[in-house]
Amino acid sequence: MIQERNPKGDQAPKPHTALIRWSVTRREFVVTAGSVAGGMALGLSPFAVSSGAAQEPGTLSEAPPAIRPGAVPVALTINGKRHELSLDPRVTLLDLLRNDLDLTGTKKGCDHGQCGACTVLANGRRINSCLSLAAAHHGEEIITIEGLALAGRLHPMQEAFLEHDGMQCGYCTPGQICSAVAMLDEARAGESSFVTADIGAPGAAELTPAEIRERMSGNICRCGAYPGIIAAVESVWQGSRANHEGRA
């Protein structure tokens, strides 16, 4: 059920529109669509300014500042696989995942940071991939819904959503699950929420249903499957605490 596709039907893989496939000025390489999935060493130095090959990191191009809309080198790891890309700077992380890397589990809902369907983990933190330029994630590690299952076994949160029927149409579900996974990490780290009575109190949070609702409010479910979603999240939280206490 989780692997069911977008009800509108995801189309066949689209051409890699976002990738610049012509030679890039002052960089001696040509990116071809076919080479993208396999990765391609560009010799990027992390966080170096994107223009000019023969300059010190952290300096701008030596030439007068003509504005050059063009390709930006981006290296990032997605679900454990390193990608070295050359991207139009307008490409969002969401569109990179869906249109160019065929990782269509991450959904485009509102495309304006209002619904949470596009939630992925960047360096372990949940973010809206629709409001993120891919280029701004250079050097980061991204986990999408496709990367949560390990060695053919669903992530406990995926199992819990099945167990507690935390969905109807399923369109918001990948975002809900990614969000919930990160949310439990935040709670374990002791982060407060707006409904936490004593914001100053240290230690792991107490995840009441009210806390779960507030902490999951960045993910909208238009089918209204919230009771199942909250039950799923609560069950994983209780289970992980039981495991933790069992080990202690």
Added chain:
Amino acid sequence: MNPFGYERTEQAETALRAIAEYSGAKFLAGGTNLIDLMKNGVEKPPMLIDINHLPLRAIEDLPGGGLRIGALARNSDTASHPLVRTNYPLLARAILSGASPQLRNMATNGGNLLQRTRCYYFMDTGFPACNKRTPGSGCGAIGGVNRIHAIFGASGACIATHPSDMCVALAALDATIRVRSAQGERTIAIDEFHRLPGDTPSIDTTLRPDELVLSIDMPRSPYSAHSHYLKVRDRASYEFALVSVAAALEFEGGDGGGRIRSARIALGGVAHKPWRAKDAEQALIGNPLDESSIQRAAQAAVVGAKPQRDNAFKVTLVQRCVARALATAGGLA
């Protein structure tokens, strides 16, 4: 989205040189507001300078008391920082009331200061009239649907509100904004940072286009024991304020039963900037916090309010919110 150039740097000097060189360029931090506005066609910068890798994320004690929070510290990291939670719970609560966890993980403190109004007429280029978006084009909200708009400090050119929660708390905490350009550093008091619309509503702040926000500095706060951020909105979460109140009280002898030595009341959702209710603060000083002083403060908070057709309810709502926020801050509620 319009085509744009993109540069990434680790050094403030490089970013400042770039912003000075490229006309119309903008800094890209969390992008949660800027990218959205670019998708809408409201913002069309020809160049983005990605400053996410500048070393401006620290949250640290200031010598002599007070706290410095880096411009690029994420909203979530700021709200969960032990020094913020313990010494400035008002700020932590205000930040946590805004947006969603995902957005707070992306949004930076500097970007929060600079976020733009969510006035429908500004956000949607389908509306031709917006003096903030297109100077001289008029104001669609005046005479239009203006339920969410300002009741204080508006002008005949613009009645938009500032959308931030964080900034309302900063106004109550007497923050200063430390900024730098190629010419050097300066500090701007939070009350001077955001401006009223006047005849030039396209300019939100006194930050110059070539300046970079470095940090938000807060003095040592006497309010950590008695403060409250109250936010009233159309949904229970993930929504902008119709009215919000940052209330902070300092009592003589330090305990909530004594007379009020100093008070801070700032309002959100009601003006083009975080709105300090100084008359309301004055109404409290020297008095114990009780029904009488709370009501005087609540009434003082709305003197001079000028509602529009659809938002007269905010005048009543502000009074009730001020009363409840004060009672909660003082331990009466």
